[in-house]
Amino acid sequence: xxAQRFGAWLAxxxxxxxxxxxxxxxxxxxxxxxxxEYSLDAYESVFSDIQFRETFGYSMLMALLTIVFGMLLVVPxxxxxxxxxxxxxPVVEFITLLPLVIPAIVIVFxxxxxYNSSSYLPMTGSTTGTNILLVFSYITLSLPYMYRAxxxxxxxxxxxxxxxxxESLGARWTTIMFKCIFPNVMSGVLSGAFITLAIVMGEFxxxxxxxxxxxxxxxxxxxxxxxxxxxxxxxxxxxxxxxSMGLLNLVSRFGKARPAKA
Amino acid sequence: MSTVSTPMVRSAPLINRDRVIDWLGIxxxxxxxxxxxIIPTLYLVAGAFLTPEGxxxxxxxxxxxxxxxxxxxxxxxxxxxxxxxxxxxxxxxxAWAVVLGGLPPSVxxxxxxxxxxxxxxxxxxxxxxxxxxxxxxxxxxxxxxxWFGFNLYGTGFNLLSFLGLTITYMYxxxxxxxxxxxxxxxxxxxxxxxxxxxxGATNRQYWTMVALPILWPSLLGTTLxxxxxxxxxxxxxxxxxxxSLNIVPILLYxxxxxxxxxxxxxxxxxxxxxIVITGVSNILYLMLRMRAERWQK
Amino acid sequence: MSFLTLNNIQKSFGPVQVVKxxxxxxxxxxxxxxxGPSGCGKTTVLRMIAGFETPTGGTLTINGKDxxxxxxxxxxxxxxxxxxxxxxxxxxxxxxxxxxxxxxxxKPEIDARVKEMLGLIKLDHLADRFPYQLSGGQQQRVALARxxxxxxxxLLLDEPLSALDAKIRVSLREEIRQIQQQLGITTVFxxxxxxxxxxxxxxxxxxxxxxxxxxxxxxxxxxxxxxRFVASFVGTLNLIEAKVVDPDANLIxxxxxxxxxxxxxxxxKAGETIxxxxxxxxxxxxxxxxxxxxLTGQVVSAHFLxxxxxxxxxxxxxxxxxxxxxxxxxxxxxxxxTVTLRFMAADLLVxxx
Numbered sequence: 001x002x003a004q005r006f007g008a009w010l011a012x013x014x015x016x017x018x019x020x021x022x023x024x025x026x027x028x029x030x031x032x033x034x035x036x037e038y039s040l041d042a043y044e045s046v047f048s049d050i051q052f053r054e055t056f057g058y059s060m061l062m063a064l065l066t067i068v069f070g071m072l073l074v075v076p077x078x079x080x081x082x083x084x085x086x087x088x089x090p091v092v093e094f095i096t097l098l099p100l101v102i103p104a105i106v107i108v109f110x111x112x113x114x115y116n117s118s119s120y121l122p123m124t125g126s127t128t129g130t131n132i133l134l135v136f137s138y139i140t141l142s143l144p145y146m147y148r149a150x151x152x153x154x155x156x157x158x159x160x161x162x163x164x165x166x167e168s169l170g171a172r173w174t175t176i177m178f179k180c181i182f183p184n185v186m187s188g189v190l191s192g193a194f195i196t197l198a199i200v201m202g203e204f205x206x207x208x209x210x211x212x213x214x215x216x217x218x219x220x221x222x223x224x225x226x227x228x229x230x231x232x233x234x235x236x237x238x239x240x241x242x243x244s245m246g247l248l249n250l251v252s253r254f255g256k257a258r259p260a261k262a
Numbered sequence: 263m264s265t266v267s268t269p270m271v272r273s274a275p276l277i278n279r280d281r282v283i284d285w286l287g288i289x290x291x292x293x294x295x296x297x298x299x300i301i302p303t304l305y306l307v308a309g310a311f312l313t314p315e316g317x318x319x320x321x322x323x324x325x326x327x328x329x330x331x332x333x334x335x336x337x338x339x340x341x342x343x344x345x346x347x348x349x350x351x352x353x354x355x356x357a358w359a360v361v362l363g364g365l366p367p368s369v370x371x372x373x374x375x376x377x378x379x380x381x382x383x384x385x386x387x388x389x390x391x392x393x394x395x396x397x398x399x400x401x402x403x404x405x406x407x408x409w410f411g412f413n414l415y416g417t418g419f420n421l422l423s424f425l426g427l428t429i430t431y432m433y434x435x436x437x438x439x440x441x442x443x444x445x446x447x448x449x450x451x452x453x454x455x456x457x458x459x460x461x462g463a464t465n466r467q468y469w470t471m472v473a474l475p476i477l478w479p480s481l482l483g484t485t486l487x488x489x490x491x492x493x494x495x496x497x498x499x500x501x502x503x504x505x506s507l508n509i510v511p512i513l514l515y516x517x518x519x520x521x522x523x524x525x526x527x528x529x530x531x532x533x534x535x536x537i538v539i540t541g542v543s544n545i546l547y548l549m550l551r552m553r554a555e556r557w558q559k
Numbered sequence: 560m561s562f563l564t565l566n567n568i569q570k571s572f573g574p575v576q577v578v579k580x581x582x583x584x585x586x587x588x589x590x591x592x593x594x595g596p597s598g599c600g601k602t603t604v605l606r607m608i609a610g611f612e613t614p615t616g617g618t619l620t621i622n623g624k625d626x627x628x629x630x631x632x633x634x635x636x637x638x639x640x641x642x643x644x645x646x647x648x649x650x651x652x653x654x655x656x657x658x659x660x661x662x663x664x665x666k667p668e669i670d671a672r673v674k675e676m677l678g679l680i681k682l683d684h685l686a687d688r689f690p691y692q693l694s695g696g697q698q699q700r701v702a703l704a705r706x707x708x709x710x711x712x713x714l715l716l717d718e719p720l721s722a723l724d725a726k727i728r729v730s731l732r733e734e735i736r737q738i739q740q741q742l743g744i745t746t747v748f749x750x751x752x753x754x755x756x757x758x759x760x761x762x763x764x765x766x767x768x769x770x771x772x773x774x775x776x777x778x779x780x781x782x783x784x785x786x787r788f789v790a791s792f793v794g795t796l797n798l799i800e801a802k803v804v805d806p807d808a809n810l811i812x813x814x815x816x817x818x819x820x821x822x823x824x825x826x827x828k829a830g831e832t833i834x835x836x837x838x839x840x841x842x843x844x845x846x847x848x849x850x851x852x853x854l855t856g857q858v859v860s861a862h863f864l865x866x867x868x869x870x871x872x873x874x875x876x877x878x879x880x881x882x883x884x885x886x887x888x889x890x891x892x893x894x895x896x897t898v899t900l901r902f903m904a905a906d907l908l909v910x911x912x
Contacts, residue, residue: 004363004364005363005364005365007359007363008358008359008360008362008363008364008365009359009363009365011355011356011358011359011363012356012359012360012363012365012369012373015352015355015356015359015373015436018352018432018433018436019376019380019433019436021395021401021402022391022392022394022395022433023391024395024401025391025394025395025396025400025401025402026390026391026394026395028394028401029394029395029399029400029401030394073290073291073294074291076287076290077287077288077290077291080284080287080288081288084284084287085284085285085287085288088288092288092291095291095295095299095300098295098299098300098303099299100544101490101537101540101541101544102299102303102494102537102540102541103493103494103495103496103511103536103537103540104494104496105494105496105511105514105515105518105533105536106303106306106494106514106533106536106537107299107302107303108518109302109306109514109518109529109533110301110302110303110305110306110533111298111302112518113302113305113306113309114301114302114305136294136298137298139294139298140295140298140299143295143299195382198382199382202382202384202385202386202387202497203385203497204385204386204496204497204500204501205496205497205515209515209518209519216385216386216497219386219387219390219501220386220497220500220501223386223389223390223393223501224504230390230393230394231390231391231393231394233387233390234387234388234390234391234394237386237387238383238387238391241379241382241383242379245375245378245379245382249375451642451644453640453642453643453644454644454646456609456611456631456638456640456644457638457640457644457645457646457702457705458646458657458661459611459630459631459632460609460610460631460632460634460636460637460638460706461632461657461658461661461705461706461709462632462633462635462658462661462662462709463632463657463661464632467661471657471660471661472646472648475648476646476647476648556691557647557648557691
């Protein structure tokens, strides 16, 4: 089996090189702004750019709203399907997989046609309306990940028994939802939240076509106009993704350590 | 696992209150997905079959077959196939290496964690990363020139091209393949290998007669998934090649932005074409996955 | 000359020695079982015969030929796995044909042989089915046919019945034995189920912590266990503590009753404690039963199990369990009753550890 192991190591080393070298390249390039020496000038330029702060903040806010309202939609739905309408499960799962099949550009095309100023729901007619539409589009985009994360967490705890226990103690459904269910599927909620954060921060298509000042279009603009700042931004974007995934891993490990089987 | 309990029927009222509540509970989700996912898509699909005046027609579909639009589809298909095949092949070898290659378990968990992150590292930042690495003044380009005297761009290579885009796309295609294929390879029972060996087969015979036939639905299915994934992607291409590489999403983008085709309904038809291609790929993927799972029992 | 010889076989995984000085001579056509609890090394020895593990010491010969240089695919051995291991992408026919196909046999020969094998396991009508369409028992029979199709010199079975339902286990083990005898193939059968081993083997090797505690026929293993482990692992057993009174006269004392043993205790000293074994079926309460000695004690409990009545009695601090067949005219003993258990002194076995 020696040849096999050598081949395996070779594959891993080549693969690792392919993945690591661009990261090194990006970091190295981002340090090259000042002629002749390595410096953090590109990062200074980025952080002092007011547009950076504005678009970054905007996307962060959008991400937060997406997570909050997305979870308010997804958690009760996942719960309900598990508890009361198991026959709808295939339908709901199919719907949550649609955003992975239908390209984002097609979906936003549909939005622009359906919700423009001359339609029944003129969402793009106003800034607020467009912002809301953007949040909804982000919820749609991260639906597969949010739903799967929450559903997996619910499968691990026995929602039916939890609910019946709470009901027999006299709790109303809002109490059950917020005091019993949410806390116990928190690990799933957080998993979905972190993936959503990564997705929203890097998202380009929806934001560009809906003309919103988000981080994605800003990145693209900088890429078209500046030389060294794009790499600095790429490093920042990658760090955010890594941070989100790292927190996700932490949360899922934490979540696994807890549950005492009822 | 929860079992279904039928709602208590209280002396058969006309409208069973429990059932109504059941369906109400799921209403927000249904309404949301209808309004912001299903109906917009159907709107486009319908629009593809209508004239601007609102009459049914197949002209838009027919108009898809003009050289400029067909070439856009063709380039998209080629890029998607290339990155799918490349991603599938390399991803397969990486997955094989960590599952069956006899490497320490830490390598496997590192690869899987990294793949989880990298499969999401697409879009604009990815384009920047590759520009910084393989662009004209990129790290690798300069490294090759300074250390080996090798002029990469002198050979005609250009990152802003079909090949460059394919290489860039593989950065998220390979991890996706690794993530999906690793469980499939885990399902390859050790006993199959041993049974084949004790019956006299060589390593090569095991792979050609047993392992690959068992794995091919997963391999093909995931390749199709990778294809669909690449086909719908726009941000990376936009940031890397701009409008110079006229793939379908970019064409559609230009159409949405500025009606470059001067024919709104044709835009719908293009969108329909995209949905059909990604839809069919995903359906085939699901069918192949079901087949693979049936055998792995 | 023995057909399959294991000479001083040892196996270590790192610092842990899992097989210690294993010696065994298996005759051609013999059916030998390796019996023992999980972790005793029986599967490791089997895998060394197959070639999947390499011994760290000792030699392995089949038909006079040393196997150490041969890879598993060169040894012409048939193997049946616990998890069936049928190739899921092939029909029953193709699974059975696999070994022949790999060897390059011509198609008509392959088809004829497959037909013959499927007839042997009586599953000809399932030739075109896939493994996922078969029950566990059917899959294992196909696995057997697949292993035998290449006419191996040795057949190895690694706990082939453990994954099956109890009823299938019994019928399938008899089928395996019948086929083995019909073909006359040398067979090694690994199991942790002593009833399986006892019912179908020519000889049994009882293994414990990497060592072979005893090798013998089922009759020998059951009736004259060599060690405490063998005695307790094979069948149920009463272990009785007794004091040696007179070593030369083989006189021992249980509680306050003296018995003369048929086995020698000359090696012991007076006053020492020894362990004796008595099988539950060895004793009887009946006066007319064949016996030359007896023990009297108080009944602790009596359980009516249908055809068998299992009674537990206290003799000098030892609880002895004995079985009697049910008889409609005889009432089972009551708790607290004083009873006398009659048996042959020869049935009291001295247990060495």
